[in-house]
Amino acid sequence: MSEQKIDGFELKPGFKGMASDTGSDQTMFKGVHWGKAMMWIFLLSDTFVFSCFLISYMKGRGSTIVDWPNTSEVFSLHVGGVPVPLLLIAIMTFVLITSSGTMALAVKYGYEKNRKMCGWLILATAVGGLTFVGMQVFEWSKLIHEGVRPWGNPFGAAQFGSFFFMITGFHGFHVSIGVIFLFIYTYKVFAGHYETKKRGWFTKMKGDYVEIEILGLYWHFVDLVWVFIFAFFYLW
């Protein structure tokens, strides 16, 4: 932020800077793009959604009368007849976190106006997201095959299936929405819409590479949420 210049306004560091930014006219977050500020606030709201889900899960798990299933057995994958706990989920997490890395690089190359690199990296992120969703489908079908249902399962408390399918489903829905947008942005970057200032299909607004960063914020958030889901479902 230190290099940034705002006409007629002195940016100060620390709390003093926060106070003087807040007390100034026009904008509160100096030099922050509208869309970026919007995404941050949306993510704050979405954090509350996931928090409500996870707190409900803790409450539900803490108060069932039947024992909770042994998660390291339920989620284990059999490799050559030997159950390996957390194998699939480790791969899924690895893929998703890696896609966060490619996303961050895409943002960097976008701002450097390196259209080709930016496009390929967004595509790589999209493919990573798609792989994650694919593996989630595999995990769901495996569990369903073993008899886990939203309303009950052979391993223990019925709430296990309810919370698992609901929360991972809601997260998977977020990932899927992100993947759709990643593909759209791949197209936009390769087609050079940000250079030609072509207006959007729906919004009729001119685009900019900052959109990549905004989508990146969302993508990193989805990853971060996954870390919490991972901890609460697979490690607890």
Add this chain to the structure above:
Amino acid sequence: MSDEHDNNKSYQAQSSEVLDGSAGSINPDMDYVRPAEIPEQDLYHAHSFIEKWIFCQDAKVIGVQYFLTAVFTGIVGLILSWLMRLQLGFPELAGFMTAEHYYQFVTMHGMIMVVYFLTALFLGGFGNYLIPLMVGARDMVFPYVNMLSFWMFFVAVMVLMASFFVPGGPTGAGWTLYPPQTILEGTPGSGTGILLMLISLSLFVIGFTMGGLNYMITILQARTRGMTLMRMPLTVWGIFTATVLAMLAFPALLVSAIMMTLDKVLQTSFFMPTILKAGEVLEYGGGSPILFQHLFWFFGHPEVYIVALPAFGIVSDLISVHARKNIFGYRMMVWAIVGIGGLSFFVWAHHMYVSGMNPWFGFFFATTTLIIAVPTAMKVYNWILTLWRGNIRINTVMLWCLGFIVTFVNGGITGIFLGNVSVDVPLSDTYFVVAHFHMVMGIAPLMVIMGAVYHWFPLVAGKMLSETLGKWHFWITFLGAYSIYFPMHYLGFIGVPRRYFEMYDSPYMTSTVGMNEFISVAAFIVGAAQFILVFNIIKTLKTGKKAEQNPWKANSLEWYTSTVPPEHGNFGERLPVVHRWPYDFSVPGAKDDFIPQTTAPSEVANTEVEKT
């Protein structure tokens, strides 16, 4: 604002530190406002009738669309309340109504009025119309998303209304939708009705989130030159804080709606304990109904303030303009709004004193609840001190404002009763509760809405509403509302339970027959009186006298647009530049009794304006 400052300090000395933003560099030019930081907004102008009036991206049209849709649902809610009162006052005339119908009407009346009427009207209606105008923006920052927000709300309303026409009718579980009874057979509308309600609520939350992001970013990042946060009209502060609350509270509603939908459709047991029905154990088991109550009220209590805070803000502006006096303690008012907003997240379980919680919880939530009375009382004092020695104009707008203050104090005091666990327990689920929340979050905000309609109608339509009709409307509503709700407090004290279909044959209940008849008659009259406003609006639009540019001589930016009503883009070629707060009324030494926000300090150099 001037509390700690000497009013007699000359403006020259103050201007640099205020207007410059960066203390230290003294600018000799007293009218200096630093240059624009944000480039001109790229606006998409409508090209056809459909783009201009239906799928419109102009926040003002969206505001009117929100307003009309909300009023439509409000009228449905009003008719439902008439039917309820008909049953309670004159059961012999309401033979067509069964107990199931009654529960369904109670439920739909509550949900419609709280969520689809008041919330949508204040945030969607007034928020969309006023925020860009008052902060000096050309439009909301994301016009397309704003349009989607309205249409999402519209679909939510349609889904809600559709539930009247499905087999089994709408849900009859009470607006709080407490499980397990909500989704169990035997509760009216436990089939399709409750499902449509939950879908509609989810759509509403999604639509509102889109709108709320717009309101917040427009206020935080798109103000005009010179418009600091502490120069914004309190209307904007109220709507802003309410939006923040909504963004953080609606997630809990969304989550509980999703979980209950799954309980209903997929037989999960999030909220469902083991249940015996006619001697048979149902498939459900192991869930927690109290969890739903916590989630619901984590949304539900901030929701009260989502309705109240915009009303607080709007009424402050109306009182100030129509008493020709600056709002007393502006900064205190702002911090009170923010404080009430923050506290509202820590009081939710006072709705659950009789639900079965650890008693220490009741102790904690009673304490936080009573603390909210402090900032709220500060606001009431400040409204009264604004009126004190003001040049009060007793017009329709002012009448509604005065009505609001009185009603709000009434409802607030009964809130202190109910906030205490030991007083609340015997009063729980009686008509006392009904009277309390109708006074404090029904009638009081409604009075502000009415005042706001009379105040801003000249801006929206360019014509003045009839004062005579307005005063009839006010007096009938005001006296009528008290005739309805004062007796209800008494009913509550003698123990008449709410949500009962009829007054059964026990001595204390039958003694209330006359009073119930009286309440019902008053309710019919008050409901009918609202159509005076509808008539007034239609008549004014046809034959009303044309309003001048700024009929109330107000200071805030919405009255200083290039045309009346404002066109797309609001302010013509150049955005206004703001030099002061919007409350410079009756300034000693000034030529007029108001100084618009756009007036430069050098134009009023010899007056004792406040430092803002």
